[in-house]
Amino acid sequence: QHEFSFMLRNGLNMLSRIPAQLANYCGADYDNxxxxxxxxxxxxxxxxxxxxxxxxxxxxxxxVECKHLYDFMFYDATEDEECKGCNxxxxxxxxxxxxxxxxxxxxxxxxxxxxxxxxxxxxAILEKQADEAxxxxxxxxxxxxx
Numbered sequence: 001q002h003e004f005s006f007m008l009r010n011g012l013n014m015l016s017r018i019p020a021q022l023a024n025y026c027g028a029d030y031d032n033x034x035x036x037x038x039x040x041x042x043x044x045x046x047x048x049x050x051x052x053x054x055x056x057x058x059x060x061x062x063x064v065e066c067k068h069l070y071d072f073m074f075y076d077a078t079e080d081e082e083c084k085g086c087n088x089x090x091x092x093x094x095x096x097x098x099x100x101x102x103x104x105x106x107x108x109x110x111x112x113x114x115x116x117x118x119x120x121x122x123x124a125i126l127e128k129q130a131d132e133a134x135x136x137x138x139x140x141x142x143x144x145x146x
Contacts, residue, residue: 008121008128028072028097034063044072047098072097088112 006012027033028045034056035043041055042063048054057063077083077094088108094100095107 005121008124011128025093025095025097029075029093031073044068045098047102071101075100086112 026045027035033044035046035049036059037043037049037055040059041049042057042059043049043055045054048068054068056066056069063069075094075097077089077092080094082104083089083094092108092112099107
């Protein structure tokens with residue numbers, strides 16, 4: 001709620017915050033997305049950089065078959081008991097892959113819990129946009145008459 005109120009008060013683009021359906025949550029659950037650490041080790045997730053045993057290869061030898069390579073990619077949120085009944089599932093696809101594994105209690109995106117607040121301010125957003133459009137139209141007409 002506070003985020004949306006702040007954005008509205010300060011004229012920020014709130015419509016950019018409208019949730020959209022996702023196929024993947026982040027690079028960690030994409031097939032060919034990797035992160036390379038400063039030591040040349042390759043990881044699937046930014047959060048794993050520097051953690052021994054979480055690498056999936058290195059720049060010399062390439063990617064190696066290991067459990068960590070697939071930890072993030074083969075998760076099916078429609079089979080997760082908490083996720084499958086959630087109306088927000090098409091927007092988050094199960095949340096952060098790292099948190100899903102390491103801290104499931106906080107894996108859900110903040111938008112899930114703030115969506116009702118966002119919906120409450122949509123009329124104000126639309127009214128503001130209509131006012132801006134009207135002002136732009138009046139300015140254009142004034143410009144034409146000069």
